[in-house]
Amino acid sequence: MTNTERTVWFVAGGKEMKFVVEGDREVRIADPSLVRLIVRAHMLVRRLAENPGSTLEGVAAQENMGGPYAARLTRLNYLAPNIVAAILDGKQPVDLTANKLMADTRFPFDWRAQRAALGFA
Numbered sequence: 697m698t699n700t701e702r703t704v705w706f707v708a709g710g711k712e713m714k715f716v717v718e719g720d721r722e723v724r725i726a727d728p729s730l731v732r733l734i735v736r737a738h739m740l741v742r743r744l745a746e747n748p749g750s751t752l753e754g755v756a757a758q759e760n761m762g763g764p765y766a767a768r769l770t771r772l773n774y775l776a777p778n779i780v781a782a783i784l785d786g787k788q789p790v791d792l793t794a795n796k797l798m799a800d801t802r803f804p805f806d807w808r809a810q811r812a813a814l815g816f817a
Contacts (some may be wrong), residue, residue: 731783776810
């Protein structure tokens with residue numbers, strides 16, 4: 697780990713995830729709702745990968761969420777890494793809320809276009 701990295705741990709539902717976030721060490725407060733969405737998205741995809749033959753609807757039901765919501769949630773796994781790092785560091789645009797992020801998860805594949813669509817300068 698370099699001087700500009702820090703480790704962030706998340707524990708939810710008995711599963712633990714580790715994110716190593718690059719950037720400055722300035723203390724910022726991450727939006728818990730946005731962080732929760734990112735973590736749930738990664739956990740959902742990991743559960744699908746760990747259980748061959750499972751369906752998104754089946755895993756979603758086990759997580760007490762509907763299939764359409766789970767489909768939107770899984771799309772967060774395709775956000776640019778620097779967008780995810782910014783969210784985890786609390787450096788997202790002020791108007792980027794969990795509701796806004798989930799309102800339409802059909803993000804462009806191009807990471808620069810994603811940044812523009814979500815209000816990152």
